[in-house]
Amino acid sequence: MIPFFDLKAINAKHRSELIQAVTDVVDSGWYILGEKVKAFEKEFSEYCGVAHTVGTGNGLDALTFIIRAYKEMGVFKEGDEILVPANTYIATILAINANRLVPVLVEPEIHTYNIDPNLLENHITPKTKAILTVHLYGQIAYSEKMQEVAKKHGLKIIEDAAQSQGALYNGKRAGSLGDATGFSFYPSKNLGALGDAGAVTTNDPKLADIVRALGNYGSHKKYYNIYKGVNSRLDEIQAAVLSVKLKYLDEENTERQRMAAQYRKEITNTNLILPEVTDEAAHVWHVFAVRTSRREEFQKHLSDAGIETLIHYPVPPHKQEAYAEWSTQSYPTSEEIHRTIVSIPFYPTMSEENQKAVIAACNSFV
Numbered sequence: 001m002i003p004f005f006d007l008k009a010i011n012a013k014h015r016s017e018l019i020q021a022v023t024d025v026v027d028s029g030w031y032i033l034g035e036k037v038k039a040f041e042k043e044f045s046e047y048c049g050v051a052h053t054v055g056t057g058n059g060l061d062a063l064t065f066i067i068r069a070y071k072e073m074g075v076f077k078e079g080d081e082i083l084v085p086a087n088t089y090i091a092t093i094l095a096i097n098a099n100r101l102v103p104v105l106v107e108p109e110i111h112t113y114n115i116d117p118n119l120l121e122n123h124i125t126p127k128t129k130a131i132l133t134v135h136l137y138g139q140i141a142y143s144e145k146m147q148e149v150a151k152k153h154g155l156k157i158i159e160d161a162a163q164s165q166g167a168l169y170n171g172k173r174a175g176s177l178g179d180a181t182g183f184s185f186y187p188s189k190n191l192g193a194l195g196d197a198g199a200v201t202t203n204d205p206k207l208a209d210i211v212r213a214l215g216n217y218g219s220h221k222k223y224y225n226i227y228k229g230v231n232s233r234l235d236e237i238q239a240a241v242l243s244v245k246l247k248y249l250d251e252e253n254t255e256r257q258r259m260a261a262q263y264r265k266e267i268t269n270t271n272l273i274l275p276e277v278t279d280e281a282a283h284v285w286h287v288f289a290v291r292t293s294r295r296e297e298f299q300k301h302l303s304d305a306g307i308e309t310l311i312h313y314p315v316p317p318h319k320q321e322a323y324a325e326w327s328t329q330s331y332p333t334s335e336e337i338h339r340t341i342v343s344i345p346f347y348p349t350m351s352e353e354n355q356k357a358v359i360a361a362c363n364s365f366v
Contacts, residue, residue, distance in 0.1 A: 001307070002308060003345065004309060004344075005346075005347050007187055007188060007192075009347075009349040010252075010347060010348065014244055018241055021240035021241055021243065022237055032235055033236075034236045036237075036239040037055050037233075037234050037239040039243055040234070040239040041053040041054065041055055043246055044201070044246065047166075048176050049173055049175075050175060050176050051208075052204070052208035054211045055197070055234025056197075056233070057232035057233060059182055059183060059184020059198040060184075061198060062183060063160060063182035064094075064098045064099065065211045065214045065215060065232075066158055066207070066211065067095055067130075068210075069211050070156065071099060072210050075156065076099070076101060078099075078100040079102065080128075081103075081125060081129065082102070082104065082158075083106050083115075083123055083124070083128065084104065084105060084106065084131075085107075085134050085136070085334075086106060086316065086317065086318065086331040086333075087108045087136070087316055087334040087337050088134045089162075090322070092132060092160050093317050093323075095182070104128070105326075105334075108333060108334060108337065110337070111275075113137060113139070113289070114133075114135070114139060120146065121153075124149075124153055124155075129155060129156065130158055131149070131150055132158045133146065133157060133158070133160065135164035137285070137312070138163050138256075138283055138285045139275075139277065140168075140169045142159070156178070156179045156180075157178035158180055158181070159177055159178040159181035162182065163184075163190070163286035164284055165189060166191070166249050166250060166284050167253075167282055167283060168279075168281040169281075179204065180201070180204065182200055183199045184198050189286065190286055191246060192245065193242055197234050214230065215229065215230065215231070215233050253348075255348040256284055256285040257285060259346065259348075260346075263346075263358075269362055269365055271292055271294070271366070272298075273292065285346065287310075289312060289342065289343045290342060291340040291342070292342065292365075295311075295341075297365075298342060299342060301361065301364075302362075302365075307344070307361055309342050311343065315338060316335055316338045318331060319335075319338075
């Protein structure tokens with residue numbers, strides 16, 4: 001069986017360095033908010049080209065803290081609206097709801113799967129305060145058009161860069177394009193920890209200061225609490241792991257881009273719709289997703305050939321039971337994507353032999 005993803009093989013490349021990094025933490029006797037977290041935050045800030053990185057327990061908390069921090073700063077208030085792509089993963093929307101703001105769904109572009117910047121102004125009301133743009137599947141969902149709309153209406157731009165560590169837009173990395181960014185370092189991400197982890201990046205020192213407190217019980221100083229915070233901190237072991245893997249991120253993203261180019265060139269089956277790329281440097285290929293109206297047949301065809309596939313994502317947010325109040329709403333582009341999308345095996349340690357086998361299986365689907 002050709003696996004959809006082989007996390008064990010990816011981490012095996014760095015095994016000795018990872019073991020040493022974890023050993024260093026164990027031997028240090030300091031496991032929460034120590035030197036490893038400080039080091040990674042500095043390294044990631046330099047990598048992204050921002051002034052501040054604040055580690056968090058996971059990516060959802062990173063997005064939630066950004067919105068909460070803007071509330072504490074008086075920029076947002078309960079009932080305000082945030083524009084968000086209709087086909088995003090549910091975590092993006094949960095972060096808005098957690099702060100008692102209102103997510104306003106905006107249709108994506110059918111070929112890039114990212115939010116359509118030409119539709120943004122159709123959804124803006126006096127309550128709109130931000131655009132939460134999601135770099136879905138690893139492709140930058142930011143543009144001059146989006147920036148123009150945000151500037152015209154006085155909106156914040158928040159990046160959900162959970163799938164796009166290292167992606168570039170006009171020479172700037174994901175995490176430095178908007179006003180603040182939430183990252184996930186879930187193990188399968190391009191930059192993945194060995195457990196849950198996340199971070200916020202920003203050039204705003206006040207926002208960074210509040211985010212840091214929110215994840216530490218609302219406190220900057222032990223036993224003195226400014227905010228009603230939570231416990232969501234990047235721990236020393238995960239920070240040490242991320243520092244090791246950050247060194248290889250560009251190399252592994254380059255391999256992802258090479259593999260994606262091969263897929264896009266050699267998968268020639270007209271029954272499959274391949275992803276479009278606006279800019280090669282702006283896509284780091286967290287997954288390689290194709291579309292077909294005969295998804296179940298396609299998945300069975302690949303399964304019969306010993307190839308595993310996954311669906312990112314089978315159910316759009318407005319059709320989830322958790323959002324039953326949206327069930328009568330219609331987002332045809334998003335629904336088309338969710339109905340037809342399927343991800344094929346794709347990871348930086350995938351062998352050339354396996355990649356050729358996937359290409360052959362895709363081309364033989366009739």
